[in-house]
Amino acid sequence: MGRVMAEDAFEAVVGAHHAEIRRYLLRITARGSDADDLSQETFLRAFRAYRALPPGANVRAWLFAIATNLGRNHFRAQGRRRRAYAAAAMEMRPDAPDRADGGVLADEARERLERAISGLPGKQRLAFIMRKMHELEYAEIAASLSCSEESARAHVFQALRKVRRSLDGHLPVEMESRS
Amino acid sequence: MSPQHPRCRAVEPDLLSVAAGEAGAAAAGRVDAHLATCRLCREELAHYRALEGMMDSVRHAPLRDDDATLARAQLASRIADLRSRLVGFGIFPSPLGRILIGRSEQGVALVQYLPAGGSLPAHVRRLLGEDAVEDRTATEALRAELVEYLEGRRARLDWPLDLRRMRSDFQRRVLEATSALPYGAVTSYAGIAARIGAPSAVRPVAQALRWNPLPIVIPCHRVIGGSGALTGYAGRRVELKQRLLAVEGVKTVAARNDFKVDREAMYTMVTGDTEYCVPTCGSLLSRSMVTLTLFSTREGAEAAGFAPCTSCRPDLHPLPA
Secondary structure (H helix, E strand, C coil), X not given: CHHHHHHHHHHXXXXXXXXXXXXXXXXXXXXXXXXXXXXXXXXXXXXXXXXHCCCCCCHHHHHHHHHHHHHHHHHHHXXXXXXXXXXXXXXXXXXXXXXCCCCHHHHHHHHHXXXXXXXXCHHHHHHHHHHHHCCCCHHHHHHHHCCCHXXXXXXXXXXXXXXHHHXXXXXXXXXXXXX | CCCCCHHHHHHHHHHHHHHHCCCCHHHHHHHHHHHCCCHHHHHHHHHHHHHHHHHHXXXXXXXXXXXXXXXXXXXXXXXXXXXXXXXXXXXXXXXXCCEEEEECCCCEEEEEECCCCCCCCHHHHXXXXXXXXXXXXXXXXXXXXXXXXXXXXXXXXXXXXCCCCCCCXXXXXXXXXXXXXXXXXXXXXXXXXXXXXXXXXXXXXXXXXXXXXXXXXXXXXXXXXXXXXXXXXXXECHHHHHHHHHHCCCXXXXXXXXEEECHHHCEEEECCCCEEXXXXXXXXXXXXXXXXXXXXXXXXXXXXXXXXXXXXXXXXXXXXX
């Protein structure tokens, strides 16, 4: 009977996390079909390993770690094609027009932001997306990338610096008057 | 100061933390102290705050292709498929040594004798499949029944079986015919070949039984050579076959690296007949095993639906126990 309960619990895991994991994979691969495949693979792996997961484990962070590994393997296998995908990612603006007060300017800035993110090197990009788009803790990001918490933080900060530099002049900032 | 100034570079990580709203009090204090004297870093902070604001709006903005419906549906069917194939197994000691029992959602999929120690043999791992997981609770009830069986306290293992590990349709037919052999009965490989309508396929029958994924449960130990010799079992462990038969009351005698069923101690029936005899009836003892089925007890023969022979009357003159 323990078995049946574990399986029901897994249904709940899929229900709670599949949409977000797929969104994460969509952000890192920029392709719906890749996000479909990799999100399925993530949960099939999770299903196989679920019983061995200690009670009270952080399931969401664990799923992110599996998805991150699959994503990295995917990039390795895809090799140069990733660059083509990254370019395609620029087109991934939302269908809905931006209704924020920035209007066209905000749209252009956001496009730059997305381009800057997709141009980041591998680990920085993954760490940045996990932190800034999915709000994972640095310790969780570190576990996903098999690095120290300090390195995870450094990846995010380096990514931030690069993104900020590539948006120079496009950020809605009011400068101090220079007297 | 410029952002390249050592003091500005030193405070930059704290500055990024402040912009992201994740700085502790000490970091925030260091940033405040520095900003009081550095206009460029105040501007930097404003930039990073603006960037955080943009990322916040990107985070909440809808994504193109953000439709998980198809992936969810495919995932559900792949999990259902995996679940039905997934084998949970337990390994435990038994009177016949270490034994592995594996079960899937469909039923018992695997029973295997294991060597005394060490990791699982390659052929067992192959049979289990890559998705197998150790799950003692799922196999505990099976373990208990199997031990009862091996100790002679239970004559049947009425387990639902998962027969998807059969190598061929031929093997399936051989094992089905073998399953029909009653407790305490033995027949020959040729006898099984005849039962499945392939009388010349004696060696293929022996091969099919050799790869029985469910020994004991599918009683391949009840199938012996035409000479009455036990012939082979679980690799070279014919002594296991002898012990399983002994549990069922089948008497054997040792014979050159093997055992032979003691035909004089077995009730005997010609395949296709409806009556069983004592072995001395007519010329039964001189007949080849090929056309015979032997029973260790009268009760076994009668439970299988056979009547005592009206000439030798095993019911009136039973074999000595």
